[in-house]
Amino acid sequence: MSTAPPPTGDDLVRVLATLANPHRLRVVAALARERAYVSGLARQLGISRALLQVHLRKLAAAGLVTARLELSEDGKAMNYYEVEPFVFTLTPAVIAAAVETLTVPDSGEQPGAER
């Protein structure tokens, strides 16, 4: 009974690096409560829009949140973000499995044929 598909090494690193940031954790937490648009979320979190943009971009790149462009009642373009229902389990065994598919910076990249 698997709870979630085992992430590849690179995916795991990306997700971990993305979540390893207080601001991004707050963003995820806020979006978990309810979806929000950029400016509103920036005000809610007390950070600048430019900063939030960067963090949202990273979260989206990691597949943890998604953006949806909508039009408000008064015709304004609002970019609504919502959290993705992700589930990652972190254990030594999971990591050991993920490492098998870790890309090396410069050499070859045969999964499970390096050691």
Place this chain on the structure above:
Amino acid sequence: MSTAPPPTGDDLVRVLATLANPHRLRVVAALARERAYVSGLARQLGISRALLQVHLRKLAAAGLVTARLELSEDGKAMNYYEVEPFVFTLTPAVIAAAVETLTVPDSGEQPGAER
């Protein structure tokens, strides 16, 4: 039925930041197979001792690995590291809960009394 105690926000950030690194993931994976001492592990992973030291230090600081100083048969002091059987579950809900106990860089730090 809880699988693991909910981590505090700061703990979570520390663990995530620690694991968000290919080298440290490899270290955890190697130690998950079997414990090892610094020099041997460095050779096994193909990295310098100094570099491994830094990564091991971070892993230990996050509570993911532990060090145990032992004496080999021929009287040499070997510092054996072994992985801790940690279990972290990453979901939007877990993150939302952890954010409640996130320390702010400069202001006060009353858990769950800010919003």
Place this chain on the structure above:
DNA sequence: GACACCTGCTAACTTTCCTTGGCATGTGCA
């Protein structure tokens, strides 16, 4: 037209992390 709200981007600075190389210490063995 001026204002308020929404969106996005880029350049530049600061800070942090990563990595290397060198140095110092201790043990056992030929």
Place this chain on the structure above:
DNA sequence: TGCACATGCCAAGGAAAGTTAGCAGGTGTC
């Protein structure tokens, strides 16, 4: 004594991430 192996620490350069400030575009309302 010299070599091989183990431990550790520190300084310094390079790479990456975080953050700010500013600019530019769009719409609706007074």
